[in-house]
Amino acid sequence: MARPNLKSLLRLSQFAVNLNLNKTTQLTNLSKSLITQNRNFSTSKIIRQDTSNNNAPATKINFYVEEYKDKGYMVLKFNKAPVNSLNLEFLTELNIQLDKIEQSKDIKGVILTSHLPNIFSAGLDILEMYQIKQERGTQFWTALQETWIKLYGSNKIFIAAINGHSPAGGCLLAMSCDYRIMTKGPYKIGLNETLLGIKAPFWFRDTMINTIGYRETEKALQLGKLYSPEEALAVNLVDEIVDANVLIQKAEEQMVKWCSIPTVARELTKSSMRRDTVSKLIAQRESDTQSFIEFTQRDSIQKSLKGYLEAMKKPKK
Numbered sequence: 593m594a595r596p597n598l599k600s601l602l603r604l605s606q607f608a609v610n611l612n613l614n615k616t617t618q619l620t621n622l623s624k625s626l627i628t629q630n631r632n633f634s635t636s637k638i639i640r641q642d643t644s645n646n647n648a649p650a651t652k653i654n655f656y657v658e659e660y661k662d663k664g665y666m667v668l669k670f671n672k673a674p675v676n677s678l679n680l681e682f683l684t685e686l687n688i689q690l691d692k693i694e695q696s697k698d699i700k701g702v703i704l705t706s707h708l709p710n711i712f713s714a715g716l717d718i719l720e721m722y723q724i725k726q727e728r729g730t731q732f733w734t735a736l737q738e739t740w741i742k743l744y745g746s747n748k749i750f751i752a753a754i755n756g757h758s759p760a761g762g763c764l765l766a767m768s769c770d771y772r773i774m775t776k777g778p779y780k781i782g783l784n785e786t787l788l789g790i791k792a793p794f795w796f797r798d799t800m801i802n803t804i805g806y807r808e809t810e811k812a813l814q815l816g817k818l819y820s821p822e823e824a825l826a827v828n829l830v831d832e833i834v835d836a837n838v839l840i841q842k843a844e845e846q847m848v849k850w851c852s853i854p855t856v857a858r859e860l861t862k863s864s865m866r867r868d869t870v871s872k873l874i875a876q877r878e879s880d881t882q883s884f885i886e887f888t889q890r891d892s893i894q895k896s897l898k899g900y901l902e903a904m905k906k907p908k909k
């Protein structure tokens with residue numbers, strides 16, 4: 593596919609929030625059709641000023657929410673085209689969703705998945721790290737910490753239905769869930785930060801250690817290893833791999849199973865397993881943010897990120 597020049601890549605975040613009337617109309621129609629299928633289906637919208645067209649408000653639907661209150665769970669679908677990259681606005685909205693979930697008495701669990709084909713999440717939006725300003729960088733990193741604390745530290749049941757690529761921050765989101773099911777296919781999952789010339793933060797590392805163990809993490813992080821679904825299954829990075837057409841069905845089956853466990857006992861058990869890991873970041877949030885700002889402002893890191901952005905723009909073979 594044709595790649596834009598660096599300038600247009602740098603406008604990606606701005607572009608991503610601009611109004612796309614056709615898309616919005618299509619999505620609204622989709623939402624309506626799902627409601628008529630007797631599903632309680634709601635959309636979450638970001639409304640903000642579209643600076644490329646001073647007269648038009650920008651509307652973009654970043655999430656679809658399907659609630660099955662009678663069954664006690666919901667499906668939360670990422671919908672930030674093209675790759676569900678995690679930028680400040682997306683994370684802020686995700687945090688609001690996570691707060692609502694935590695406060696809901698009717699919802700015991702959530703299936704996290706993507707509405708976009710072949711992609712769960714491409715991880716952090718690289719443009720949030722490239723040539724960042726301190727204020728935005730601080731807000732961004734704080735929002736990301738918040739997401740992880742809310743997700744990894746949640747008492748609710750989270751099942752990741754990974755329907756495509758899930759590198760870096762995408763892998764972190766998946767690992768923060770209680771159970772992972774991945775679609776078979778030419779997809780990759782893992783913490784590949786070293787390939788971008790950056791070090792995975794300690795809480796990414798700890799989440800991976802808690803998921804696949806110390807030795808496998810040691811290799812995976814240094815090599816920036818991206819696993820195929822079969823490789824991920826072999827090291828317990830995912831718990832199941834399935835054909836795409838049964839992904840949500842399998843996730844729902846698991847959800848029913850997890851929901852059937854006595855809630856308080858399950859919650860106390862989960863919390864006892866994760867509390868120390870979460871507390872470690874909570875105790876170091878400010879210094880972790882400062883490290884992020886200091887690290888990403890280094891010339892060497894900016895050079896690596898620039899090279900990575902340029903490589904992403906090269907035409908695919």
Ligand SMILES: CCCCC/C=C\CCCC/C=C/C(=O)SCCNC(=O)CCNC(=O)[C@H](O)C(C)(C)COP(=O)(O)OP(=O)(O)OC[C@H]1O[C@@H](n2cnc3c(N)ncnc32)[C@H](O)[C@@H]1OP(=O)(O)O
Pocket residue numbers: 594595596601604674675677711713714715716717718719757759760761762784785788790791792793883884887888904905
């Ligand atoms: C104490 C020390 C503290 C240290 C802290 C320091 C640093 C912080 C580290 C933070 C940890 C970082 C975590 C991360 O998550 S970094 C992000 C890593 N993500 C990736 O490497 C994924 C890159 N993307 C891809 O590999 C592919 O895009 C794909 C996900 C496999 C999907 O492929 P495909 O479907 O073929 O899509 P395209 O490649 O064509 O991409 C479509 C457009 O999306 C743009 N894109 C892709 N990924 C990102 C991204 N992560 N951020 C921003 N933009 C992204 C891509 O450029 C295309 O744009 P275009 O359509 O305009 O060309």
